[in-house]
Amino acid sequence: xxxxxxxxxxxxxxxxxxxxxxxxxxxxxxxxxxxxxxxxxxxxxxxxxxxxxxxxxxxxxxxxxxxxxxxxxxxxxxxxxxxxxxxxxxxxxxxxxxxxxxxxxxxxxxxxxxxxxxxxxxxxxxxxxxxxxxxxxxxxxxxxxxxxxxxxxxxxxxxxxxxxxxxxxxxxxxxxxxxxxxxxxxxxxxxxxxxxxxxxxxxxxxxxxxxxxxxxxxxxxxxxxxxxxxxxxxxxxxxxxxxxxxxxxxxxxxxxxxxxxxxxxxxxxxxxxxxxxxxxxxxxxxxxxxxxxxxxxxxxxxxxxxxxxxxxxxxxxxxxxxxxxxxxxxxxxxxxxxxxxxxxxxxxxxxx
Numbered sequence: 001x002x003x004x005x006x007x008x009x010x011x012x013x014x015x016x017x018x019x020x021x022x023x024x025x026x027x028x029x030x031x032x033x034x035x036x037x038x039x040x041x042x043x044x045x046x047x048x049x050x051x052x053x054x055x056x057x058x059x060x061x062x063x064x065x066x067x068x069x070x071x072x073x074x075x076x077x078x079x080x081x082x083x084x085x086x087x088x089x090x091x092x093x094x095x096x097x098x099x100x101x102x103x104x105x106x107x108x109x110x111x112x113x114x115x116x117x118x119x120x121x122x123x124x125x126x127x128x129x130x131x132x133x134x135x136x137x138x139x140x141x142x143x144x145x146x147x148x149x150x151x152x153x154x155x156x157x158x159x160x161x162x163x164x165x166x167x168x169x170x171x172x173x174x175x176x177x178x179x180x181x182x183x184x185x186x187x188x189x190x191x192x193x194x195x196x197x198x199x200x201x202x203x204x205x206x207x208x209x210x211x212x213x214x215x216x217x218x219x220x221x222x223x224x225x226x227x228x229x230x231x232x233x234x235x236x237x238x239x240x241x242x243x244x245x246x247x248x249x250x251x252x253x254x255x256x257x258x259x260x261x262x263x264x265x266x267x268x269x270x271x272x273x274x275x276x277x278x279x280x281x282x283x284x285x286x287x288x289x290x291x292x293x294x295x296x297x298x299x300x301x302x303x304x305x306x307x308x309x310x311x312x313x314x315x316x317x318x319x320x321x322x323x324x325x326x327x328x329x330x331x332x333x334x335x336x337x338x339x340x341x342x343x344x345x346x347x348x349x350x351x352x
Contacts, residue, residue, distance in 0.1 A: 003058065006139050010054040010132075018047030034103055042101035046092050053084045054132050061136045077133065085125030089118050176206070182237050194236040201233040205263075216324060219351035220287060220294070221253035227262050231283065234270045242274050244283040252287040255294040256349040258320055264313030265298050265342045273302030273340060281339075289348060296344040304335035321346075 022043030026036055060080055064073045093112060100106045179202050186195040208226045224246060231244045266283060274281040281301030288295055314333065321329040321344070330345040 006058065006136075007051070007055060010135075011048070011051050014047050014050045014054070015044065017050075018044035021047060029102075032102070032105060034101070034105075038099065039101050042095065042099050045095060045099075049088065049091060050128065050132075053088065053129070056080070056084070057129065057132045058136050061133060061140065066133075066137070077129075081126050081129035082122075084129060085122050086118060088125055089121040090114075092121075093117060176202075179233060182233070186236070191236075194239075198233045198236045201229045201236075204229050205233075216258060217256040217349070218259045219253065220248065220255045220257050220296075223257055223259065223262055224248055224253070224285070224287075226260075227266060227285065230263050230266060234266075234274075238270070238274060241277065241280050242270065242283065243280065244285075246285045248285070248287045249289060251289045252294060254350050255287075255289060255346070256351050257294070257296070257346060258324055261317065261320065261344070262296065262298065264317060265344075268313045269298060269300030269302075269340065269342070272305075273300035277302060292348045294346045294348050296346075298342040299336070299339055301339045304333070304340045317344075 019040060022040040025043065026034065026039050057080070060077060064076050066073050066077065093114070096102075096106060097109060179198065183195050183198050183202070186192075186198065205226055228246065231242075235242050235244070262285065266285070269283050274283065282299075283301075284297075284299045286297045286299075318331055321331055325347060328347045330343075332343045334341050334343070
């Protein structure tokens with residue numbers, strides 16, 4: 001807790017303490033007919049003055065901490081408590097002589113035995129010093145606890161961001177390597193027009209990848225545009241064997257999804273599904289919002305291996321979803337009639 005907040009809390013406490021003390025004294029002296037405003041003002045002024053010792057105790061606790069226990073620190077705090085007790089007791093006497101809170105019953109200076117006043121006030125003043133010191137230590141401990149918790153949370157977020165960034169960096173070279181291989185194949189077969197189309201699409205995808213590098217989530221509509229560019233690249237590789245269809249609900253298009261979450265799944269569908277088929281195949285993407293969930297389904301023609309081995313794309317998809325959503329996101333890869341279905345379910349979040 002900041003020093004200013006602590007002092008504000010201390011001021012409020014001493015104000016309430018002085019008010020309650022004044023009310024108690026007034027009730028005990030009802031038959032004397034003292035001025036209530038004067039009596040309350042006196043006790044408020046007496047105890048509100050403890051804000052200054054409170055600030056001093058705060059400084060003492062920081063400069064001469066009691067923990068671990070040391071004789072020098074204990075001695076200094078004992079001397080400080082005695083000094084504050086004497087000063088505050090004398091201040092109370094001087095204020096009483098000036099304000100005359102008890103009217104004609106207020107004692108005069110000649111009637112006051114200062115040594116008796118000091119001895120009688122000393123135990124209570126020491127007790128108050130100990131109370132304030134205990135509160136200061138508790139607030140200092142709580143502040144350090146909050147700071148450690150904040151640092152731990154920031155470190156955890158930084159580690160999570162670094163992990164996600166590492167996963168994304170693993171995906172990009174993988175995708176780039178595969179696409180450049182495809183471009184090289186088109187050049188070798190003298191399909192220059194298709195090679196140029198693929199390079200242009202690759203440039204768009206790399207630009208998109210760099211633009212969203214600082215954002216963990218993007219709108220599905222934006223992600224879908226880049227997915228179409230990727231599928232156009234694959235269509236250039238398999239012009240007679242690949243067809244694709246994208247069906248996105250208008251509401252689902254507003255949903256937030258992890259950037260580049262669909263591309264590795266579609267790449268996997270083309271590489272392990274379409275590329276292994278002798279007949280033409282298809283890739284379909286469907287997305288819809290269902291209550292507070294966003295469902296993404298990617299279907300491809302082909303056969304799911306009886307003992308599939310997850311590559312970088314599938315493994316990173318699972319890891320990214322786990323890092324971003326924990327157990328709230330689900331990913332599955334199942335065999336369906338005539339093909340393979342990859343399904344992602346995310347908590348619904350709308351793009352701004």
